[in-house]
Amino acid sequence: MDNKEYSAGLTELRAVRDELKPLERELSQLQAKVGKLRDRRDEKIRELGGYAKATSDRIATAAGLGVIDIVALVPSLAPQGASEGPGEPPATETAAVDQLAAQAPAEPIKEMVASPTAEPQTAEPAGTVARLGAASTDTDSDLEVLAESEQASPAPAPAAAGAGEDERVLPSIPEGADGDRWFHAEPDLASKRPNFRQDARGMAFLDAAIGVLVWQGGTVRLDLGRASVAEILTAVYAVAPVAVERIYITAGDPWHQSSERHDFLKDAVAEWLNGPLPDDWTVESSRGKDRQAGHLVHPRNPVGRWQRGKDQHTEIRSVGEWFDPEGADPATVRAAFVELWKALRPNFEDVVLMGSPSQTGRDLWSRTIPAKAGAKWADGFPVMSQEIRGLLHATAGQGRTELIAPPRVPERVPGWFEVDRTFAYAKHTWASGVGVPQRITAARFAAMSEKEQTNALFAPSHWQVRVTIPKDWNHVGLLPAPAPGERSWHYPYEGGRTFTTWAGGAEVNLALRNPLRPWRIEILDGLLWESGDPLKSWSTKLQKAWRSLRAIAEMHGDDQQRQACRLASRAVRSILLYGIGTFAQRPRITTGSLELGTGGEVPELPDGARLTGITDTHVTWERNQGFARDQYAHPEWAAGVWSGARAALLSGSTSSKDPETGKPLKAGALHLPPGSVLAFRTDAIYSSAPVEWPYGGEPGDYLLKGRMTWEQTAPRTDEEFYYLQGLARQALEAEDM
Incomplete structure (x- = not known):
């Protein structure tokens, strides 16, 4: 210059x-x-x-x-x-049904620690409350009813710091006829087996960092420039046929290229998605049975959709929706998708890999719905009322995410051990609630025999309970409670504390029959379903594919195929995990973008939308459109699986047998010393004490993923936690080399 x-x-x-x-x-x-x-x-x-x-x-x-x-x-x-919301969003927006809440990491809720303070009184359902004792922890005896009849009245009790005016109060079912009206199925809405086959879409796999493109027709190296949307579309379709409708990015994350200029990743993603387009290209505006219009602005796994003319459509997506490629080249990633299809084909005759694992999971499940005339549920699984679905949305959380920081644990801990449950959700799909639930009020529960009460708690169910923690309790919390902020949960643990919450039958049973000491549970209200197995066939078939891929990954002589099968097995896990999440049918969130005016003026947003970001050329927005009439909306199934998984994280059976009794060995956080648990992350436990549970490789077994046997400073922040997590995984990998 x-x-x-x-x-x-x-x-x-x-x-x-x-x-x-x-x-x-x-x-x-x-x-x-x-x-x-x-x-x-x-x-x-x-x-x-x-x-x-x-x-x-x-x-x-x-x-x-x-x-x-x-x-x-x-x-x-x-x-x-x-x-x-509208049945179909406009072309400038997209319904985020293929990015489940389960796909985004749960928001970490860090429990604050302070001297107990008085908990404010909150209104609770009036009526008879059945107070339950627990069966002995080493027997299967029935519950002991401690009080047959007592009027519900909130009692002051110790509470954790942070419990106060800002803590959420979970909704209740209205009393009398108003509540009874909730208990019905949506008219003319049921999950039925589809009578069409999905269209297969051509796929290509692109490493945006080095410009290598792989598809069925071969491998080429492209000049992508700065890897803008225009440069990718131009370069890819200069060599690939129009039949390629999905471009999976395997490395490079081009949508983050301007992240240093933005406070939030979503703004960088929106800027990339809304960049200039080549001539004749526009944002996609048409849709089919498995196609959506517009872009999905997601911070790490966005989806961009464009079209050229009326006939050519394409998506650019992240392969991270399916699995972490762990540095695999595009050819290996493509081989993983081929192996995935081959493993699913023997179990699902009409399998088609769709854009995301959530879409694929729901489509595969729908093809296991009974279709034979006269079979139970051959007319479809009924979808519950919007009121019940809304209640489950507000009161049934997902995976447990908790960082347990000093002074609950020592400042210095003797080690760091990470164990993770293998394919955990697959173990909790054998029984689910079907049909319209019964309402079990406190009075109705108190009138049941002990056997009926026990059966109700072991059946697919969801309960509003008042919980009292034993005064001498010295371990982790067992039941989720509402924390400040929407869809945030924490796990009270202070001895003597009383709180009110909603929990699934699996967790209520765990609290009553845990291996340490039973908690006191009062049933205030509940939903009780008929027990069925709507997910069993689907889950069993996915587990067969998962096992076959893992076996090939262990035995194959070719390094690339071993890695491809290993990645494909993780894709099967994603299909089940995110497929379950689709049943939750969260309120429909749509996103969109609009160009700024010629003078930089911000345009008028759609009704009900809120501004989420602004770039030099566009604004982005999102809108909550409530619950759609979705024939596959079954939050009761997702809630049941999540509850069972959270309970098993505390104590559950493994595939290994006790040599003395021949019974399954138990594992979980409650089988570790008090004060040794440092964190939970969905299906993983982090402990300062050595974890020596046998690993049989079956769903639900704990696999050691990280280990440091020397003294560490206990993490206080998420950044410190993830730093130690990475060090421990590297240390274990070094041991195995």
Whole structure:
């Protein structure tokens, strides 16, 4: 660069500065205005929510929000049937059904530790409360009913720091006829076996870092420039046929290329997705049985959808939706998808690999629905009312994510051990609730015999309970309780504390029959389903594919095929994991983007949408559209699997036998010394004490994934936790070399 170029560059920089400053001022003013309007809206919602006849659905419609948003602001309003969004979102938006909540890491909830304080009294369902003792921990005797009849009344009890006015109060089922109206199936809506076959889509696999593209027709190296959308589409379709409709990025993450200029990854992703397009290309606006329109702005696994003319459609997706490629080249990743299809084909005759594991999982499950005339559920599995689905959405959490920091554990711990349950969810799919549930009120439960009570708690069920922790309890918490913030959970552990929550039958049983000391459980209300096996055939077939791929990965003589089969086995796990998540049918979140005006003005957003990001050329937004009429909406199944997995994380059977008794050996956090558990991450336990549970390689068994046998500083933050996790995995890998 010479002096002339330098001077010209300074002139250009000043022009950019002068153009940027007014936009920044306008953005600041806009953000301030948006903040004030949101505060004003929320204040009005709380005011209206105090009206005795207020309903969340009417307020949601008036506010342009979803019912769940209203309940978060006014917890006293039970979910009264979330308003349905449009059946098909416009071309500029996309329903995020192929990015499950299960795919995003659960928000870590760190329990605060302080001296117990008085817990505020909260309103609870009135009526008779059945107080339950627990069966002896070494027998299978029935429950002992301690009080046949007692009026429900909240009692002050010790509470953890952080429990206060901001802690969420979970919704309850209304009393009397209002609550009875919740217990019905949606009319003309049931899960039925499809009568069509999915269309197969051509796939290509691209390493965006080095420009290597692999598809059925061969392997080529491309010049991608900066790997913008325009450069990728131009380069790929210069060599690949239009039949290639999915481009999986295996490495390079081009959507993060401007991340240093943004505070949030989603803004960088939105900027990349909305970049300039080649001539004749537009954002996709058509849809079919398995196609969606528009982009999905996800921070790590986005989906971009475009079309050229009316006939050519393409998606750019991350292979990270399926598995971590662990540095595998595009040819190996393609081989993994081939092996995945080959392993599924013997068990699912009409298998088609769709864009994501969640879509694939739901489609494969739908093809296991009974179709033979006269078979039970041959007419389809009924979908519950929106009220029950909304209640489960608000009260049934997913995997347990918890960091247990000092002073609950010592500042310095003697070691670090990570164990993870293999293919854990597969072990909790044998029995699920089917049909419309019965309501089991406190009075009805108290009137049951001890055997009926036991049977009810062991059946597929979901209970509103008041929990009292034993005064001398010195281990981890057992049951989830609402924490501040929507869909956030923590696990109270303080001896003597009483709290009210919702929990699945598996967790309630664990609290009553844990190997240390029973907790006191009072049944306030509950949902009880008929026990069936709607997921069993699907899960069994996926497990067969998983086992066959693992066996090939152990025995194959070719390194690439071994790695491909190993990756394919993880894809099977994703199909089951995220397939279960699709049943939860979270409220429908749509995202979209709009171009700024010619002068940089922010355009008017769609009704009910909120601004989520702004770039030099576009704004992004999202909108909660409530619950759609989805024939595959079965949150009762997802809730049951999640509850069983959380319970087994504390204590559950393994595939190994006790040599003395011949019974399955038990494993879980409660089988570790008090004060040794450092963290939970969905199916993983992190401990400062050595973990020596035998590993049989079956679903639910604990696999050692990280180990450091020397003293460590206990983590206090997520950053410190993940740093130690990485070190321990490297240390174990070094031991095995």
